[in-house]
Amino acid sequence: AQSVAQPEDQVNVAEGNPLTVKCTYSVSGNPYLFWYVQYPNRGLQFLLKYITGDNLVKGSYGFEAEFNKSQTSFHLKKPSALVSDSALYFCAVSPPRGGYNKLIFGAGTRLAVHP
Amino acid sequence: GAVVSQHPSWVICKSGTSVKIECRSLDFQATTMFWYRQFPKQSLMLMATSNEGSKATYEQGVEKDKFLINHASLTLSTLTVTSAHPEDSSFYICSAGTSGRADYSDTQYFGPGTRLTVL
Numbered sequence: 001a002q003s004v005a006q007p008e009d010q011v012n013v014a015e016g017n018p019l020t021v022k023c024t025y026s027v028s029g030n031p032y033l034f035w036y037v038q039y040p041n042r043g044l045q046f047l048l049k050y051i052t053g054d055n056l057v058k059g060s061y062g063f064e065a066e067f068n069k070s071q072t073s074f075h076l077k078k079p080s081a082l083v084s085d086s087a088l089y090f091c092a093v094s095p096p097r098g099g100y101n102k103l104i105f106g107a108g109t110r111l112a113v114h115p
Numbered sequence: 116g117a118v119v120s121q122h123p124s125w126v127i128c129k130s131g132t133s134v135k136i137e138c139r140s141l142d143f144q145a146t147t148m149f150w151y152r153q154f155p156k157q158s159l160m161l162m163a164t165s166n167e168g169s170k171a172t173y174e175q176g177v178e179k180d181k182f183l184i185n186h187a188s189l190t191l192s193t194l195t196v197t198s199a200h201p202e203d204s205s206f207y208i209c210s211a212g213t214s215g216r217a218d219y220s221d222t223q224y225f226g227p228g229t230r231l232t233v234l
Contacts, residue, residue: 032221043208043225044159046117051221090158094221101147101212103223105158 002027004093006106013081013113021076021109023091032094033074034103035065037087044090050074061085081113118142119211121226128199129234136194136229138209144189145211149223150182153206165192199233206230 004025013019025031032051036044048059055067065076074091091106118141128134138148147166151159163179165171165186173179181203183195192211196203207230210223 034222036225041206041228041230043119043121043227044210046222046224049222100221101164102161103149103210107158 002093002095002104004091004104004106006089006091006109008109009107010110010112013111015083015113015115016080019078019081019085019111019113021089021091021111022073023075023106024071024073025091025093025104026072027093027095027104029096031096032100033065033067034092034094035059035063035074035076036090036092038090038108039087047076047089081111083113083115086111086113117222117224119145119209119224119226121209121229123229124227125230125232127232127234130200131198133195133197134199134231136196136207136209136231138192138194138211138226140190140211140213140224143211143213145192145213146189147212148186148192149210149212150184150192150194151208151210153208153228155206159208162194196231199231201233204231204233 034049035047038044048057050057050067058064063078088108090108092103094100120139122137150162153159162177163171163173165184167186167189171184186192206228208228210225212223
């Protein structure tokens with residue numbers, strides 16, 4: 001079965017420190033990979049995606065993610081966290097079967113950035 | 116760019132009534148729209164996929180007669196929860212995807228969500 005794992009329910013980081021939110025996936029073929037962020041009582045905001053090319057992709061608000069094919073991982077990173085980055089982060093993959101038309105979401109990781 | 120709106124943002128209704136939620140893509144034509152349901156502190160569950168002008172494709176376990184989806188135009192999809200019951204209370208989120216703009220392609224853009232409470 002196809003799945004996305006976000007092993008940490010919550011990540012705590014001090015403001016100014018680097019942050020990493022982990023994501024691994026189990027999907028056959030070469031899926032598209034996404035990160036979204038959700039603020040309370042809001043929909044999801046697109047942060048970045050990997051389709052092909054450079055393994056390090058840069059996205060909105062200073063976030064970046066590194067694709068590692070051998071480890072089937074797509075970890076989200078930011079060099080210096082802000083308190084305003086505190087939110088719920090979802091990793092999602094779009095499998096090639098079905099024409100990349102669906103998203104499979106991880107369970108989400110809550111990021112808490114402390115002043 | 117890539118703005119998706121939903122209306123209403125929240126709704127409270129009595130058990131047995133029907134509720135319609137609208138999802139609009141504001142600055143692009145959405146060839147495909149998706150409807151998700153999110154329970155508290157949980158991830159998103161895909162309910163159905165709709166393409167403009169055709170019938171929606173429902174995920175396994177989702178009652179198509181209860182959750183009516185209409186994708187009448189390239190900018191509007193509606194979800195109608197028929198004969199709503201308290202167990203239908205949830206956060207409903209739509210998303211839109213397009214093949215018409217290269218800079219938006221291969222990505223789903225999400226609306227702000229609608230919180231439905233059925234009394």
